[in-house]
Amino acid sequence: MDGPLPLLHAGGSAEARASCSPVAVVTMRLFRSATPPGSPPPLAADFVVRPTLNELIALSQPAAGIALARPTAKALQNGQYLARFKGRGMEFDESRLYTPGDDVRSLDWRVTARTGKAHTKLFREERERPVFLSVDYRASMFFATRGMFKSAMAARLAALIAWSAHRHDDRIGGQIFSEAGSVELRPDHGQAAVLRFLKALADKSQPATGAAAGQALEEALIHLPRHARPGSLVFIFSDFRQLTPAGEAALSRLSRHCDGVLVMISDPLEQHLPSGWHRYGDGISERMIHGGRRSQADYAQQFQARQDQVQTLARRHGMRFVACSTAESPLTVLNRSSRRPQPAPVTV
Secondary structure, eight states: OOSSOOEEOOOOOHHHHHHSOHHHHHHHHHHHHHSOTTOOOOOOHHHHHOOOHHHHHHTTTGGGGOOOOOTTOOOEETTEEEEEEOOSSSEEEEEEEOOTTOOGGGBOHHHHHHHSSOEEEEEEEEEOOOEEEEEEOSGGGSOOSSSSOHHHHHHHHHHHHHHHHHHTTOOEEEEEEETTEEEEEEEEOHHHHHHHHHHHHHHTOSOOOSSOHHHHHHHHHHHHHHHSOTTOEEEEEEOOTTOOHHHHHHHHHHHHHSEEEEEEEEOHHHHOOOSEEEEEEOSSOEEEEEEOHHHHHHHHHHHHHHHHHHHHHHHHTTOEEEEEETTSOHHHHHHHHHTSOOOOOOOO
16 A cells, blocks of 8 residues: 555544644544544644644754764764765775765775775765755655654654754755655755755645655655765655655665665554554545454555665665654654664774
8 A cells, every 4th residue: 555545534523624724634533533542632733734933943942952863973073073075185084885976086996906896085074064854745744643744743853953953063954845846955054044944844844736756756866966965964754655766776876975864754554554444535535444464464564565675775875764653752763763873884
């Protein structure tokens, strides 16, 4: 079951339908039906569906406790990082396999002779690092049965990281994409750059129509290497539905010159199909689905296969993978992922 997951209808008051968008109404109906007895009450509709600019600005305080993940950081001095950087006349960092486009003057002839494969020297310098945040606002992201919409989770995670990067004097840029197209913001310094990005997150937080979902993701990933400069730390917040081979190839190219973090956001209903008969719909049409043992097993297997695909892709290209549920707190997700140990790079 790919594409936007259908939502469960279970009634809803006239007041709720009058005060919320169609998407919010469907979600409120689902919360009232699917929340088990004794569970905390669902969040307010506005918070669940789309964060406001003021809410994203308010995240600057909790962001102070976030340790921004930097897979290739070697040391931390005076608030700046030793970041991977291709160049000459700087301190040697490590060698890696040669990739097309590398400066031939930086070839590591000693390692090349020893291994029989061309290697390139990487150097490092103390400097600020561009942080680039790519946020998926496709239709499938405007869905939730617990916590908040996947799109709202992505926006809050991105906002927290933007504020954390600002505290470390890094440049902040971003990309927000949907079926209607993509908006890219060039990395820049200062609070103004953060506010510009947060405003775009708030302004764009609604479902759009246009290109197919798979095409929208593919085009966004292809554009990423053009906007994220070499040495950037790139976060991608998405459910990674309909990830195409071309999109995977774009991530491979990105990983050659940038550090990537793939944050896969999902809802509990995407992971496990409830047992029994349930009525699902997308606000236009409805259908009944029975959650039997076999269908539940197949459903869970499909989700696990998609998650394994993204996790394997990240591991293959030296990127981080972070699994995130809409039922979690954004701060919990970031603090948990920052504690995960990172594999040490091969040095010579």
